[in-house]
Amino acid sequence: MEKAITIDGKTVAFKATAGTIRQYRARFGRDLLMDFQKLQKETNAEQTLTAETLTVFENLAFTMAKQADPGIPDTPDEWLDGFEMFSIYQVLPELVSLWVASQAPTVTQKKEQPQQIGR
DSSP states (O other), X not given: OEEEEEETTEEEEEEOOTHHHHHHHHHHSSOHHHHHHHHHHHHHTTOOOOHHHHXXXXXXXXXXXXXXXXXXXXXXXXXXXXXXXXXXXXXXXXXXXXXXXXXXXXXXXXXXXXXXXXX
């Protein structure tokens, strides 16, 4: 799934696929699913985000942006330097909705028919 989000007046493409988890792990050596749970928990509690949570957000955003556009800079620091200040609270819900939508099943399971015995 892909989504364009306006950040600091720039349209930025983001992409979430099955490969997002693997790319995140390869680049940052962390489990995206565990990090995402912490990120959601902290933002849902409406508490001040910790430095670790901000890093998770930045790494997730970078990974999704890099998937959508391999031509962006090769590190989160270089990529983030391309923006002035922006609110994480405006961008994060958009990324969360993209991630959640990408996790939804795309195939409808058929209801299994009981096997008939005999005949």
